[in-house]
Amino acid sequence: MLIRRPNTIKPSEITDEAVYNSRRQFIAVTAKTAVAAVVTGTMSSVLGLQNAQAALSLPNITKSKYTVEEEQTSFKDVTRYNNFYEFSTDKEGPATLAKNFKTDPWTLRIDGEVNKPATYQLEDFIKPHVLEERIYRLRCVEAWSMVIPWLGISLGDVIKRVEPTSKAKFVEFTTLHDPVQMPGQKRSVLDWPYVEGLRIDEAMHPLSILAVGLYGQVLPNQNGAPIRLVVPWKYGFKSIKSIVRIRLTEHQPKTTWALSGPGEYGFYANVNPNVDHPRWSQARERRIGDFFKRKTQMYNGYADEVAPLYAGMDLKRFY
């Protein structure tokens, strides 16, 4: 991964404490207003932001029990500090370069080891599902983290709908390949299209979601519009953006980062403070907006829910 080491973070990205404290108060108020706005459907106007490109409407949002009670990262940071290499390898690049990315119409294919393969238009794909607000931590392999209020649907429910066969052991996800719209794909920084994968039991876990929105509005393009994966106990690179295909497979998918740096990025990529990246420690992280670093938690704090999935596995080997 083209990674800036923590000591190369620009001073301008580190908030001074006074600004930080006043910002915390502001965020607390904004977050409360935001929750109220989700309920009344006025979120976009509260934040003064509309995603003109996305035609997806977000009806009937319910609150999920799978939510952390933690201060949310500001909307500005969530939408201005991004990893989306199809647009740029800079954090600030995707917000501008993805502005005109066309997400409507959007077709999603689900096939492979399933009895009911299907091609959906996004709106039809979402309709039968319950749209939930879930506040999750996202921990990047680069040792920074955020807390984001996603709007999403259960990935497990989607998979049940297409009826996996007994051979379905893994789930592979693929991002759109369109170098005209995604200028980063003209450069061979990665082997395009971006591919990610999960074991079927990880994909069926109730914490795994397909997100179509955040902060009460449709997903901004730079965050993976119109639909992206969110797996909160894994490093952020597993949460693949702008998905066009979900394929159930018998064999472990060849995933982009594992192909690009097999010694650095494993297939599992579970957040683990005890297994360092070969070039830096994973013991601590910088929560975006915070001044001080904090300790990284095993499975990003979701150990009670997901540790049983990995019982008996050597986590140093299956990193």
Ligand code: MTE
């Ligand atoms: N998906 C695609 N298609 N391309 C990418 O470059 N970056 C990953 C992940 N999904 C990436 C992607 C990484 S490294 C992270 S940390 C998260 O997206 C960042 O998500 P965010 O920008 O919404 O915070």
